[in-house]
Amino acid sequence: xxxxxxxxxxxxxxxxxxxxxxxxxxxxxxxxxxxxxxxxxxxxxxxxxxxxxxxxxxxxx
Amino acid sequence: xxxxxxxxxxxxxxxxxxxxxxxxxxxxxxxxxxxxxxxxxxxxxxxxxxxxxxxxxxxxxxxxxxxxxxxxxxxxxxxxxxxxxxxxxxxxxxxxxxxxxxxxxxxxxxxxxxxxxxxxxxxxxxxxxxxxxxxxxxxxxxxxxxxxxxxxxxxxxxxxxxxxxxxxxxxxxxxxxxxxx
Numbered sequence: 572x573x574x575x576x577x578x579x580x581x582x583x584x585x586x587x588x589x590x591x592x593x594x595x596x597x598x599x600x601x602x603x604x605x606x607x608x609x610x611x612x613x614x615x616x617x618x619x620x621x622x623x624x625x626x627x628x629x630x631x632x
Numbered sequence: 633x634x635x636x637x638x639x640x641x642x643x644x645x646x647x648x649x650x651x652x653x654x655x656x657x658x659x660x661x662x663x664x665x666x667x668x669x670x671x672x673x674x675x676x677x678x679x680x681x682x683x684x685x686x687x688x689x690x691x692x693x694x695x696x697x698x699x700x701x702x703x704x705x706x707x708x709x710x711x712x713x714x715x716x717x718x719x720x721x722x723x724x725x726x727x728x729x730x731x732x733x734x735x736x737x738x739x740x741x742x743x744x745x746x747x748x749x750x751x752x753x754x755x756x757x758x759x760x761x762x763x764x765x766x767x768x769x770x771x772x773x774x775x776x777x778x779x780x781x782x783x784x785x786x787x788x789x790x791x792x793x794x795x796x797x798x799x800x801x802x803x804x805x806x807x808x809x810x811x812x813x
Binding site: 613615 | 644658659662666669716720723724725726729730731732733736737739740745746749750753764765767768769771773774785788789792793796797799800803
C-alpha cells in the first residue's frame with residue numbers, strides 16, 4: 572500500500588513520464604480511496620493548465 | 633517474448649530489495665530497477681542460453697546501481713529530498729489533507745490570479761523554477777530538460793516534484809485559501 576507521500580511523488584512523475592505498470596496500478600488503487608491525493612492530483616493538473624497560459628497575451632485574461 | 637517479459641517482470645521485487653539495500657533511496661532504487669528491466673527486455677538475445685535469469689538481471693542491476701551512486705555523488709544532495717517532510721506524518725500520510733479548490737478554472741479568467749502565480753514562481757529556487765517552466769510552460773520533455781540542465785532524469789523528477797509541492801502550497805495559501813475570506 573502506497574503512502575500519501577509516495578503517491579504524491581508518483582502523481583508528479585506521472586505528469587512527466589509514463590509510469591511503470593505496477594506503479595500505475597498502485598497509484599490508481601491509492602487514489603480511489605484517498606481524497607487528499609486526488610485533490611493533489613487535480614491541483615497539479617490545474618497548475619499545468621495555468622502555467623501553460625502564463626505570459627501568453629492571447630490566453631491570459 | 634511475452635513469456636520472457638513476464639519472467640523478467642517477476643524478478644522485479646527481488647531486484648528492488650537488492651537495489652534498495654545498496655542505494656538507501658527507494659526512488660533511486662526504483663529507477664535502477666526500471667532501467668535494468670528495460671535493458672533486459674532490449675537484450676533478450678544476450679540472455680539466450682544462460683542458466684539463471686536472476687543472476688543475469690542482478691549483473692545488469694549492479695552496473696545501474698554503480699551509475700546511480702556515481703550520479704548521486706556528482707549531484708551533491710541539495711537540501712535533502714525531505715523539505716516537505718512536515719507535510720506528512722511518520723507513516724507518510726498527509727498531516728493536513730489538501731482540500732478541493734473550488735472552481736479553479738474560473739481563476740484562469742482573472743488577471744490577479746496570474747500575478748499570484750508569478751509571485752509563487754518567483755519564490756522557487758532558481759533551478760527548480762527553471763526545470764518547472766521548461767516542462768510546463770515550454771512543454772519540453774524530461775530528456776530535453778536533463779540535457780539542458782545537465783542533470784539526470786531522477787534529479788529532474790525531484791525538481792519538478794518540489795516545484796509542484798511548493799506551488800500548490802503557495803497558491804493554496806495566497807489564492808485559493810484567501811479567496812473565501
